[in-house]
Amino acid sequence: xxxxxxxLQTARTGAGAAAPTAARRGRRSRLAxxxxxxxxxxxxxxxxxxxxxxxxxxxxxxxxAVSPTPRLVDESSVDNxxxxxSGARGDFLAWFGNSVTIAGxxxxxxxxxxxxxxxxxxxxxxxxxxxxxLTFLVMQMFPFAVLxxxxxxxxxALGLQGRSLGLVLVYCTTAxxxxxxxxxxxxxxxPTDIDxxxxxxxxxxxxxxxxxxxxxxxxxxxxxxxxxxxxxxxEVAFASAFLSAADGSKTLSVGLQVFIxxxxxxxxxxxxxxxxxxxxxxxxxxxxxxxxxxxxxxxxAKG
Amino acid sequence: xxxxxxRHWYAYAMVLPxxxxxxxxxxxxxxxxxxxxxxxxxxATIANPVLDRPASYEFVGLDNYVNVLTGGExxxxxxxxxxxxxxxxFGCVLAHYAxxxxxxxxxNRRMRFRGLYRVLLILPWAVPPFIxxxxxxxxxxxxxxxxxxxxxxxxxxxxxxxxxxDLALFSVMVINTWLGVPFMMVxxxxxxxxxxxxxxxxxxxxxxxxxxxxxxxxLPGLRSxxxxxxxxxxxxxxxxxxxxxxxxxxxxHTRILVTYSFERFFSGASRxxxxxxxxxxxxxxxxxxxxTIYRRAMRRQGEVW
Amino acid sequence: xxxxxxxNASRVFPGTPPVRAVDNLELSVADGEFLVLVGPSGSGxxxxxxxxxxxxxxxxxxxxxxxxxxxxxxxxxxxxxxxFQSYALxxxxxxxxxxxxxxxxxxxxxxxxxxxVAEAARMLDLTKYLDRKPKALSGGQRQRVAMGxxxxxxxxxxxxxxxxxxxxxxxxxxxxxxxxxxxxRLGTTTIYVTHDQVEAMTMGHRVAVLKDGVLQQCASPRExxxxxxxxxxxxxxGSPAMNLKTVPLTAEGARLDGLVVPxxxxxxxxxxxEGLSEVTFGVRPESLRLxxxxxxxxxxxxxxxxxxxxxxxxxxxxxxxxxxxxxxVRVDGRTPPAFGQQVKVTLRDADEVHLFHPETGLRLxx
Numbered sequence: 001x002x003x004x005x006x007x008l009q010t011a012r013t014g015a016g017a018a019a020p021t022a023a024r025r026g027r028r029s030r031l032a033x034x035x036x037x038x039x040x041x042x043x044x045x046x047x048x049x050x051x052x053x054x055x056x057x058x059x060x061x062x063x064x065a066v067s068p069t070p071r072l073v074d075e076s077s078v079d080n081x082x083x084x085x086s087g088a089r090g091d092f093l094a095w096f097g098n099s100v101t102i103a104g105x106x107x108x109x110x111x112x113x114x115x116x117x118x119x120x121x122x123x124x125x126x127x128x129x130x131x132x133x134l135t136f137l138v139m140q141m142f143p144f145a146v147l148x149x150x151x152x153x154x155x156x157a158l159g160l161q162g163r164s165l166g167l168v169l170v171y172c173t174t175a176x177x178x179x180x181x182x183x184x185x186x187x188x189x190x191p192t193d194i195d196x197x198x199x200x201x202x203x204x205x206x207x208x209x210x211x212x213x214x215x216x217x218x219x220x221x222x223x224x225x226x227x228x229x230x231x232x233x234x235e236v237a238f239a240s241a242f243l244s245a246a247d248g249s250k251t252l253s254v255g256l257q258v259f260i261x262x263x264x265x266x267x268x269x270x271x272x273x274x275x276x277x278x279x280x281x282x283x284x285x286x287x288x289x290x291x292x293x294x295x296x297x298x299x300x301a302k303g
Numbered sequence: 304x305x306x307x308x309x310r311h312w313y314a315y316a317m318v319l320p321x322x323x324x325x326x327x328x329x330x331x332x333x334x335x336x337x338x339x340x341x342x343x344x345x346x347a348t349i350a351n352p353v354l355d356r357p358a359s360y361e362f363v364g365l366d367n368y369v370n371v372l373t374g375g376e377x378x379x380x381x382x383x384x385x386x387x388x389x390x391x392x393f394g395c396v397l398a399h400y401a402x403x404x405x406x407x408x409x410x411n412r413r414m415r416f417r418g419l420y421r422v423l424l425i426l427p428w429a430v431p432p433f434i435x436x437x438x439x440x441x442x443x444x445x446x447x448x449x450x451x452x453x454x455x456x457x458x459x460x461x462x463x464x465x466x467x468x469d470l471a472l473f474s475v476m477v478i479n480t481w482l483g484v485p486f487m488m489v490x491x492x493x494x495x496x497x498x499x500x501x502x503x504x505x506x507x508x509x510x511x512x513x514x515x516x517x518x519x520x521x522l523p524g525l526r527s528x529x530x531x532x533x534x535x536x537x538x539x540x541x542x543x544x545x546x547x548x549x550x551x552x553x554x555x556h557t558r559i560l561v562t563y564s565f566e567r568f569f570s571g572a573s574r575x576x577x578x579x580x581x582x583x584x585x586x587x588x589x590x591x592x593x594x595t596i597y598r599r600a601m602r603r604q605g606e607v608w
Numbered sequence: 609x610x611x612x613x614x615x616n617a618s619r620v621f622p623g624t625p626p627v628r629a630v631d632n633l634e635l636s637v638a639d640g641e642f643l644v645l646v647g648p649s650g651s652g653x654x655x656x657x658x659x660x661x662x663x664x665x666x667x668x669x670x671x672x673x674x675x676x677x678x679x680x681x682x683x684x685x686x687x688x689x690x691x692f693q694s695y696a697l698x699x700x701x702x703x704x705x706x707x708x709x710x711x712x713x714x715x716x717x718x719x720x721x722x723x724x725v726a727e728a729a730r731m732l733d734l735t736k737y738l739d740r741k742p743k744a745l746s747g748g749q750r751q752r753v754a755m756g757x758x759x760x761x762x763x764x765x766x767x768x769x770x771x772x773x774x775x776x777x778x779x780x781x782x783x784x785x786x787x788x789x790x791x792x793r794l795g796t797t798t799i800y801v802t803h804d805q806v807e808a809m810t811m812g813h814r815v816a817v818l819k820d821g822v823l824q825q826c827a828s829p830r831e832x833x834x835x836x837x838x839x840x841x842x843x844x845x846g847s848p849a850m851n852l853k854t855v856p857l858t859a860e861g862a863r864l865d866g867l868v869v870p871x872x873x874x875x876x877x878x879x880x881x882e883g884l885s886e887v888t889f890g891v892r893p894e895s896l897r898l899x900x901x902x903x904x905x906x907x908x909x910x911x912x913x914x915x916x917x918x919x920x921x922x923x924x925x926x927x928x929x930x931x932x933x934x935x936x937v938r939v940d941g942r943t944p945p946a947f948g949q950q951v952k953v954t955l956r957d958a959d960e961v962h963l964f965h966p967e968t969g970l971r972l973x974x
Binding site: 180253 | 311313314315316317318320321322324325327328329330331332333335336339344349352406409410412414416420421422423424425426427428429430431432433434435437438439441442444446447449452481484485489535538539541542544545549561564565568576582583586587590591594
Binding site for chain 3: 191193194196197198199200201202203204207212215216
């Protein structure tokens with residue numbers, strides 16, 4: 001994991017960084033080195049510990065999870081996972097499937113429409129271009145969930161209320177503005193010469209987009225996909241409003257609320273379910289993390 | 304007109320899907336939401352297709368705005384809530400930026416385990432927020448949370464972190480800082496890596512100290528990235544409801560504008576859509592004013608976007 | 609194979625005021641000809657090329673390729689191939705894929721593509737690199753891939769936009785010859801854009817000089833050198849540049865410091881007809897020489913000597929009227945004068961002078 005990422009880092013910073021003289025000049029004193037690593041270890045600990053602690057708790061029975069003297073291992077077993085997965089507390093697997101479908105579709109659709117839009121905005125100077133970008137900025141300013149009532153009416157009119165597709169479309173609208181900004185920044189870094197060479201080689205403007213620019217913007221697409229996925233994966237408010245109340249059609253984030261009751265939270269079970277929910281997100285994250293650094297900055301810098 | 308279409312039709316074809324979806328699912332609801340702010344719509348007056356009950360809400364003019372802006376407690380104490388919202392927003396964004404920049408600067412050095420550190424530090428971003436919030440509530444729990452256990456073991460006071468006091472605001476800000484730092488860090492790290500090495504080398508030739516290089520090259524080099532992420536950060540944080548809502552529920556000590564809007568929307572028998580929408584419109588207006596001023600200030604500094 | 613013609617073609621960039629990047633360009637290129645568009649940056653040469661490629665709109669006039677009006681045809685319908693300054697190789701494709709891409713788009717069978725790519729690769733000495741990505745190639749190799757990509761298509765016209773400007777000096781000279789030879793062999797009509805007048809002179813059958821979007825002169829390199837149509841072309845073509853000075857006219861000729869250059873009757877009459885008391889007088893460095901002590905000549909103070917081996921160029925100042933003016937003289941490389949030395953300069957041959965109108969810059973002498 002670390003080797004992979006580190007190798008990429010060297011590739012990114014380029015040959016200049018690898019020059020031997022630079023390495024010698026850049027050498028730190030022992031003290032500075034210890035301080036640097038100490039700071040990063042502390043920060044990493046803070047970043048990881050809450051998640052780690054959920055993982056630890058997920059193996060404990062509910063009663064031990066609230067023990068006043070927390071220990072790393074306390075009657076730990078995989079019982080919580082068995083309970084959650086067996087469907088004793090609601091159809092976890094169905095929720096999971098729904099979430100995967102909805103987040104997957106959101107990612108696919110969100111990345112697709114934001115990439116076409118971003119390409120148009122990056123390459124063509126058409127009337128309305130500025131207005132579109134400003135609309136995207138303004139779209140992020142309104143507390144979206146306050147639109148639930150009007151949205152409900154519209155989805156009802158379109159026959160999408162209670163259907164996954166309706167929720168997917170709503171998620172797309174929340175993800176698209178940021179994704180478009182980011183991809184635009186990314187497309188801006190692809191030289192227009194490439195587009196022109198493609199035009200001369202016989203591609204239409206759409207062909208240029210599809211066969212040249214998209215493959216070249218893969219890192220940017222990865223980051224966008226990650227963002228869309230995360231947006232849809234953990235969302236609660238829309239999911240509870242726009243999906244039917246039947247247990248089998250809930251998403252994970254809605255379904256998990258059964259473990260949180262008014263006065264007694266089933267911490268052990270909740271932890272186990274959380275770990276199961278977090279795993280796919282972390283997996284997606286791991287797949288794209290090596291693209292994150294370049295991708296986001298390119299987007300933000302030129303946004 | 305023909306020439307116009309011939310020139311631009313592919314651009315329009317490419318933005319069409321987004322324009323249609325945005326139009327249908329954002330602008331239309333937005334217009335309707337705006338209209339709601341001039342009515343007394345709530346759970347009792349809205350059309351209910353299940354009960355086959357027609358809509359009975361009425362136009363009430365600016366009543367909602369007057370009620371909210373006079374700052375009455377029963378309408379969410381607008382002004383004090385606004386103050387808390389500003390503390391929350393700027394506190395969080397400042398923490399995000401400062402910590403994110405600090406970590407990005409550390410990560411931008413060549414060293415061992417750099418890739419590992421980076422993955423670990425971005426991890427909070429990958430975990431769905433409602434799970435992170437759950438994790439923190441568990442850590443912050445006043446009886447069995449590990450934070451209080453540790454404080455107790457050291458003989459320090461063990462406060463109720465997420466209770467009915469201003470400490471709760473501090474706690475949710477800590478949680479949100481933890482959640483938001485990775486995005487800032489990653490973006491700023493990318494920005495740092497895009498500053499040409501030659502600039503640092505030239506500055507070193509000119510005899511600039513490490514601090515001078517940071518101030519005169521790093522910070523200006525990050526300006527365009529910074530101005531964008533700070534703007535987005537402010538907008539997002541101002542409107543961030545789930546962290547507060549999931550951490551403390553309806554707690555007047557952590558109430559910000561957007562969470563109050565949700566309170567009116569979701570809870571209570573009345574479900575006051577009109578007041579919720581009024582808050583929404585006020586939030587939008589405040590952010591529009593902020594963005595306008597911000598962009599003007601940035602442009603004055605020579606930023607073009 | 610095809611001839612190409614610009615028919616009063618203009619490109620106007622919107623703005624206040626609008627910029628006429630290419631202004632009423634009237635130019636035809638014969639089938640199989642190698643035409644070079646040359647000019648300083650901002651002269652519109654690249655825009656003119658991109659108009660031909662279909663990458664830039666033609667706002668007025670028309671463009672024809674092979675007699676067919678292509679003014680509104682998209683690039684893919686023009687049967688052209690282009691080599692870009694940055695090469696614009698597709699980074700995600702191998703060399704072979706880059707070269708075969710256009711054929712693939714046209715639906716040419718795979719075996720045939722492979723064959724053509726292999727042939728072009730042999731021609732360009734790229735066979736070893738066919739499976740590499742552009743990133744793994746040197747600058748010269750990338751340049752050859754860009755050439756290969758154009759050749760494989762067997763287009764009716766090659767367009768080249770400063771294809772050598774990213775190469776180092778030695779490679780540039782070598783590639784220059786290779787491109788010219790290749791064009792000769794393939795016999796494909798070629799339009800070549802450069803800012804480098806040496807490239808223009810050495811490669812083109814004809815050279816078109818542009819300035820501010822306006823065609824100044826289109827002629828063979830020899831003609832361009834010997835009979836520049838105006839002062840701009842005279843100063844742009846040739847290195848070091850022609851000495852161009854505005855000097856007073858006398859009854860016998862043009863008066864320089866200590867030297868009256870006799871002018872032909874025709875030239876003097878022409879100037880007189882225009883009512884001129886001054887002319888822009890041009891003489892190339894190689895048309896000047898150092899004079900012996902008893903000859904007439906301009907007094908020059910040597911300020912710089914550039915030794916090139918066989919020759920040396922002497923830069924010095926000469927007083928013309930009140931002002932010191934810089935002159936460049938080519939001298940024998942073995943006996944150059946020293947810095948600070950006073951020398952006398954005279955013409956090798958009174959015929960090798962060029963006269964231009966001091967205001968319009970147009971050529972006066974026949």
